[in-house]
Amino acid sequence: MTTEKAKKRFRITDEGPFEVLRILVSILIALAVTFVVLCFVIEGDSIPARLGNAGATFIKLLTYPCKNMFYFGYVLVKMVPLTFAGLATLLYFRTGLFNLSTEGVFYIAGVACTYFAVSEARLTGNPFIDSAICIVAAGLCGGIIALLPGYLKAKFQANEMVISLMMNSILFGIGFWMIKTFLAISGVTGTSSAPFVASARLTTIIPKTQVHSGIIIVLVMVVLVYILLFKTKLGYAIRITGLNQNFARYSGMGAFGLFMSVHFLAGFIGGMGSAVELLGVYQSFTWSQLPGLGFTGALMAMLGKNHPIGVTVAAFGISYLRASAQLLANSSPVIDIKLVSVVEVILTLLISSQYFLRSWREKQLLKEEQCNE
Amino acid sequence: MSDTILKLEDITKIYPNGTVANRNINIELRKGEIHSIVGENGAGKSTLMKIIFAIEKQTSGKIYYKGQEINYQGSMEAIENGIGMVHQHFMLIPSFTVAQNIVLGAEPSKSAFIDMKEAVRRTQELAHKYNFDIDVTQKVGSLTVSEKQKVEILKTLYRNAEVIILDEPTAVLTPQETEALFEQLEKFKETGHTIVFISHKLNEVMQISDRITVIRNGETKGTYAAADITMDKLTELIIGAKLEDSYDEFKHPVKDAKMLLDVQHLKYSEHGVGKVNDVSFSIRGGEILGIAGVQGNGQEQLIKAITGLLPFQDGVVKVDGTEIQGMNIAQKRDAGMSYIPEDRMVDGTAPGASIRDNLISTYYQKPKYAGKIFTKDGVIREESKMLIDRFSVKTQSEKEKVSALSGGNIQKVVVAREWNTQPKLMIAEQPTRGIDIGSAAYIHHQLIDMRNNGAAVLLVSADLNEVLKLSDRLIVMYEGEIVAHFASLKGVTESQLGLYMLGVEHQSEKEIREASYDD
Numbered sequence: 001m002t003t004e005k006a007k008k009r010f011r012i013t014d015e016g017p018f019e020v021l022r023i024l025v026s027i028l029i030a031l032a033v034t035f036v037v038l039c040f041v042i043e044g045d046s047i048p049a050r051l052g053n054a055g056a057t058f059i060k061l062l063t064y065p066c067k068n069m070f071y072f073g074y075v076l077v078k079m080v081p082l083t084f085a086g087l088a089t090l091l092y093f094r095t096g097l098f099n100l101s102t103e104g105v106f107y108i109a110g111v112a113c114t115y116f117a118v119s120e121a122r123l124t125g126n127p128f129i130d131s132a133i134c135i136v137a138a139g140l141c142g143g144i145i146a147l148l149p150g151y152l153k154a155k156f157q158a159n160e161m162v163i164s165l166m167m168n169s170i171l172f173g174i175g176f177w178m179i180k181t182f183l184a185i186s187g188v189t190g191t192s193s194a195p196f197v198a199s200a201r202l203t204t205i206i207p208k209t210q211v212h213s214g215i216i217i218v219l220v221m222v223v224l225v226y227i228l229l230f231k232t233k234l235g236y237a238i239r240i241t242g243l244n245q246n247f248a249r250y251s252g253m254g255a256f257g258l259f260m261s262v263h264f265l266a267g268f269i270g271g272m273g274s275a276v277e278l279l280g281v282y283q284s285f286t287w288s289q290l291p292g293l294g295f296t297g298a299l300m301a302m303l304g305k306n307h308p309i310g311v312t313v314a315a316f317g318i319s320y321l322r323a324s325a326q327l328l329a330n331s332s333p334v335i336d337i338k339l340v341s342v343v344e345v346i347l348t349l350l351i352s353s354q355y356f357l358r359s360w361r362e363k364q365l366l367k368e369e370q371c372n373e
Numbered sequence: 374m375s376d377t378i379l380k381l382e383d384i385t386k387i388y389p390n391g392t393v394a395n396r397n398i399n400i401e402l403r404k405g406e407i408h409s410i411v412g413e414n415g416a417g418k419s420t421l422m423k424i425i426f427a428i429e430k431q432t433s434g435k436i437y438y439k440g441q442e443i444n445y446q447g448s449m450e451a452i453e454n455g456i457g458m459v460h461q462h463f464m465l466i467p468s469f470t471v472a473q474n475i476v477l478g479a480e481p482s483k484s485a486f487i488d489m490k491e492a493v494r495r496t497q498e499l500a501h502k503y504n505f506d507i508d509v510t511q512k513v514g515s516l517t518v519s520e521k522q523k524v525e526i527l528k529t530l531y532r533n534a535e536v537i538i539l540d541e542p543t544a545v546l547t548p549q550e551t552e553a554l555f556e557q558l559e560k561f562k563e564t565g566h567t568i569v570f571i572s573h574k575l576n577e578v579m580q581i582s583d584r585i586t587v588i589r590n591g592e593t594k595g596t597y598a599a600a601d602i603t604m605d606k607l608t609e610l611i612i613g614a615k616l617e618d619s620y621d622e623f624k625h626p627v628k629d630a631k632m633l634l635d636v637q638h639l640k641y642s643e644h645g646v647g648k649v650n651d652v653s654f655s656i657r658g659g660e661i662l663g664i665a666g667v668q669g670n671g672q673e674q675l676i677k678a679i680t681g682l683l684p685f686q687d688g689v690v691k692v693d694g695t696e697i698q699g700m701n702i703a704q705k706r707d708a709g710m711s712y713i714p715e716d717r718m719v720d721g722t723a724p725g726a727s728i729r730d731n732l733i734s735t736y737y738q739k740p741k742y743a744g745k746i747f748t749k750d751g752v753i754r755e756e757s758k759m760l761i762d763r764f765s766v767k768t769q770s771e772k773e774k775v776s777a778l779s780g781g782n783i784q785k786v787v788v789a790r791e792w793n794t795q796p797k798l799m800i801a802e803q804p805t806r807g808i809d810i811g812s813a814a815y816i817h818h819q820l821i822d823m824r825n826n827g828a829a830v831l832l833v834s835a836d837l838n839e840v841l842k843l844s845d846r847l848i849v850m851y852e853g854e855i856v857a858h859f860a861s862l863k864g865v866t867e868s869q870l871g872l873y874m875l876g877v878e879h880q881s882e883k884e885i886r887e888a889s890y891d892d
Contacts, residue, residue, distance in 0.1 A: 015774070015777075231747055231748060231750065232746050232747050232748060233737065233738060233743050233746065233747070233748055234746075236730070236733075236737055236748055239726065239730065240723050240726060240730065240734055243723035243724075243725040243726050244719075244722070244723035244724070244725070244726075246719050246720050247719075247720060247721065247722060247723045247734065248723075248734070249682070249702065249720075250682060250702070250712070250714060250720040250721070251702075251734035251735045252701070252702040252703030252704075252705075252706050252735060253703075253734075254701070254703070362387050362388075362432060365387050365393075
């Protein structure tokens with residue numbers, strides 16, 4: 001049996017390699033379409049001139065963040081919240097839950113983080129402990145809030161997507177009111193909280209960049225989520241339930257406890273992400289609308305095929321393009337963050353479509369079969 | 374008589390997961406013949422029929438119908454051109470009348486409205502013409518299974534079908550109903566219809582067919598006139614080996630066996646309709662109790678109420694003396710119950726998960742396989758390999774997805790997992806439905822091994838032959854009740870059981886009470 005396994009050849013039509021090929025082709029197509037769009041919007045008198053200009057801009061878009069350490073650091077900074085949100089959402093998706101509450105959790109947990117971060121009286125003065133207090137508080141807040149849709153789902157079979165979307169609006173309303181009423185500087189009208197205490201903020205770990213210690217925290221979380229999913233009993237139950245809930249029930253796995261655990265963990269990770277983003281990048285809480293990071297988390301989970309490593313790679317890739325577009329927006333008249341949306345949309349479409357490249361694979365298999373005869 | 378009506382030329386079908394279902398299939402159907410397609414399940418019969426009926430598209434190869442190459446885009450086009458199919462699972466609307474079901478999609482109309490009177494007249498006429506004794510104004514929901522099948526056949530005739538494909542039509546019928554169907558099919562020959570008959574049951578195939586095509590592993594193994602081939606030869610062609618007719622020689626008596634399952638006064642109702650009405654029986658260790666009955670007579674609800682897939686309503690169920698009716702599924706399993714469910718793709722496996730993950734789902738929490746938090750991957754890997762080896766699951770690695778396996782191998786994964794907890798009680802629901810004969814025989818031997826080692830086995834199967842071959846004792850269910858109990862199967866025949874299954878005969882209460890032991 002083991003010798004048979006050793007004989008197994010590498011074939012591009014096997015499940016794993018084929019999946020990788022599919023993703024690579026998707027990326028190529030998405031970039032090609034972006035190039036075509038660029039050709040249309042770019043300035044130029046003749047067609048060759050337009051092509052030339054578009055080509056130059058396109059290459060800039062793909063290489064700009066590698067120009068210097070500061071720019072590349074900007075990519076890493078942007079990647080941190082996307083990875084957090086992706087990790088939280090992939091836990092839901094793996095369990096078969098289409099829950100999008102990470103968006104609202106990001107907001108309300110940010111408020112919880114701010115509650116501690118703006119007041120020296122609630123902190124110790126030790127930078128390490130203070131950051132930890134804020135992050136854990138935000139995590140607990142996110143976890144507890146996420147239990148609500150979890151309970152409704154587990155107990156009453158309520159549709160988690162509808163509930164989570166409604167909840168996002170409610171959480172935003174409550175959070176915004178709390179910031180304005182309790183956490184702003186007294187006497188000053190505005191939508192910002194008081195500034196964070198210095199000891200709560202995360203320290204920069206690479207000199208001359210914005211890269212903060214949050215990148216280490218998020219990488220640790222990636223490893224922890226990987227271990228949770230593939231090495232623990234809970235992770236096993238998550239995977240099996242997500243793939244076939246009937247089978248999980250038949251096997252004797254209890255759905256109630258599992259749903260509650262998953263919601264708490266996902267909420268906790270989302271909350272942590274929010275605190276890390278605020279303490280790493282912001283001076284004070286300034287989100288006057290939902291930050292959109294939670295929804296992007298769903299995108300990361302999809303692109304990363306619900307795998308923690310995949311999510312990290314997806315977050316890096318999307319952050320790279322977004323950062324590049326933002327950095328170039330000042331100097332180039334045609335590049336805008338919206339251009340990157342083209343890439344994101346096409347990637348999501350291709351990667352989530354089951355039939356993409358399927359007939360090609362079938363033909364390859366057919367050829368192989370006929371060769372064998 | 375020997376005009377070719379439908380011809381398949383080099384049909385190959387490869388599914389997206391890489392499974393080759395058909396490979397260079399060549400079949401020729403003649404006008405006015407009954408042509409049987411036989412082969413193990415998973416041999417590619419169903420796929421082939423779907424290709425003829427244009428539900429699936431062949432990867433390569435050509436189909437000629439009445440001499441013309443055809444390339445239908447969907448089953449509607451096939452129906453319009455005179456190809457009809459009666460599926461294994463009926464596609465009827467229960468709340469519609471027979472006439473409404475038959476004309477559905479091709480209703481006679483009076484200006485903008487459906488002319489229901491005309492529909493009733495036409496369908497009744499059609500039923501008379503083909504000698505179907507059926508009232509077309511009845512609701513389909515109130516019909517028996519065999520009547521529903523007649524409606525399905527009438528549906529194809531209403532669309533002027535010339536080629537009618539019957540996919541395992543006798544699987545849901547009693548022996549008596551099967552006879553009636555066969556008489557009907559003979560008549561179709563006279564009216565020039567071509568019947569494609571798909572079945573597992575070789576004696577039926579031999580009885581009804583003019584010609585027989587054998588398919589093995591997706592390839593044709595030849596077409597034979599039924600008169601020219603023997604049953605033994607046919608079996609050999611289908612599986613490439615001979616199989617034993619009875620398992621009696623493998624069964625060993627088990628001494629001092631305790632009563633391991635005791636079910637008393639179990640009742641189950643759905644929407645106020647009683648599905649299981651006061652059923653009592655018991656099984657000792659070292660015994661296989663079979664439940665026979667036409668599908669839909671409460672067997673499914675009985676099993677699911679015992680195993681916990683349906684909520685328990687009323688009665689007492691004891692496993693080895695412990696009452697389990699109030700327990701959840703995990704607790705029932707801890708009490709010694711194992712369960713091979715009816716539908717391996719819905720309840721029995723997570724097809725998208727690896728074989729390894731599917732092999733441990735019912736006991737991964739036990740200390741041998743996991744600590745407080747972490748799973749013991751090394752132990753699980755070794756155990757999976759051992760199970761794959763012992764149950765000869767055909768795969769390259771335990772990491773392969775279950776969906777990549779054939780039906781028989783998937784079922785082996787289910788049986789291996791349920792076997793591995795060394796259950797006191799094994800509940801096997803349709804354990805070999807839709808799998809190849811080789812795997813089925815293997816699974817039968819596993820059930821007998823468990824029995825010989827002292828487990829109690831409860832076997833429910835729509836395949837009468839299977840129940841008769843395996844069981845030590847047998848009960849027959851009809852309309853949610855036990856109507857017969859046989860303490861020994863010596864001399865019990867299929868047609869005798871058929872009378873009980875149809876509710877024609879009913880044993881005395883005293884005889885039925887013997888299905889339960891007193892101790």
